[in-house]
Amino acid sequence: MAKWIFIIDVEKCEDCNNCFLACKDEHVGNDWPKYSVAQPTHGQRWINIFSKERGQYPMVDVAYRPTPCMHCDNAPCIAAAKDNSVYKRKDGIVLIDPVKAKGRHDLVKACPYGVIWWNEEKEVAQKCSFCAHLLDNGWKTPRCVQVCPTGALEVMLCEEDKIRELIETNDLRVLHPEYDTVPRVYYKNLYRFDRCFIAGSVAVEKEGIVDCAEGATAVLYSDQAESQEITTDCFGDFKFDNLPPNSGEYKIEITYQNYSPVRTAISLKESLNLGVMTV
Numbered sequence: 001m002a003k004w005i006f007i008i009d010v011e012k013c014e015d016c017n018n019c020f021l022a023c024k025d026e027h028v029g030n031d032w033p034k035y036s037v038a039q040p041t042h043g044q045r046w047i048n049i050f051s052k053e054r055g056q057y058p059m060v061d062v063a064y065r066p067t068p069c070m071h072c073d074n075a076p077c078i079a080a081a082k083d084n085s086v087y088k089r090k091d092g093i094v095l096i097d098p099v100k101a102k103g104r105h106d107l108v109k110a111c112p113y114g115v116i117w118w119n120e121e122k123e124v125a126q127k128c129s130f131c132a133h134l135l136d137n138g139w140k141t142p143r144c145v146q147v148c149p150t151g152a153l154e155v156m157l158c159e160e161d162k163i164r165e166l167i168e169t170n171d172l173r174v175l176h177p178e179y180d181t182v183p184r185v186y187y188k189n190l191y192r193f194d195r196c197f198i199a200g201s202v203a204v205e206k207e208g209i210v211d212c213a214e215g216a217t218a219v220l221y222s223d224q225a226e227s228q229e230i231t232t233d234c235f236g237d238f239k240f241d242n243l244p245p246n247s248g249e250y251k252i253e254i255t256y257q258n259y260s261p262v263r264t265a266i267s268l269k270e271s272l273n274l275g276v277m278t279v
Helices: 017-026 076-081 104-109 143-147 162-168
Strands: 002-008 048-056 058-065 086-088 093-098 118-120 124-126 153-158 185-188 194-204 209-212 217-222 228-230 237-243 248-255 260-270 272-278
Touching: 002 162, 017 048, 017 143, 058 185, 058 194, 076 086, 076 093, 076 194, 093 124, 124 209, 153 162, 194 217, 194 248, 194 260, 217 237, 228 260, 260 272
Parallel strands: 002 185, 048 272, 194 272
Antiparallel strands: 002 153, 048 058, 086 093, 118 124, 194 209, 194 237, 217 228, 217 248, 248 260
16 A cells, blocks of 8 residues: 655755744644644654754855654564554554553663654653644645745655655665664755765966866766766866765866866865865
């Protein structure tokens, strides 16, 4: 049968926190029988937004990663519960039964992603419910998706073959595949958060005047992968992105018109700005 998946585009998230606020608006002060008890006003973030800064001045970029419950097919919280106090519905949504899970503080530590929270007042573990109470009443999306202004959040109800197609065509990835939890939350452009870039600027000196070298060719060489080639923009800037962190030795060659090539060697640990390279 068709199941829900959550697709999050890291490149589109601007950290506006509309998703977080909409979640609060829906769940703070509101009990949804069978689905959840009221979320506390403070302390819980059912969709948490993490930030990652890469590079060095002046070439720096920041990415944001919204992180809800992963609604895993192989959910550790379900395994830890043992008594159906946490369960997966046929449509793929994982829910914590607010009655059966009362007093089960151990469920918080069962989640390797850290997305289960403890409600001290109600003495129950809580998390993103995918707004199942709304979906069951005809809504097409959870509140967080409804209010996202950039389209960074998207949910779909589809068959497994369609999901596989989406994963392949959009290069979707999951968080921590090594956990073997089989999440139903997929990320697009996750490289902006967990991979590296090598960037720099090319300048040319003509008759004592230094100017941006637009249209210069930058080639990145590595023993671990095929070479990559890009052209500098109007500011003379280039950027090789989506490189694994701590991936070892690289070489860059810069060529521009009839000037002598410039070469440099790099040991890549994290995102790196090479600064200005003058031909």
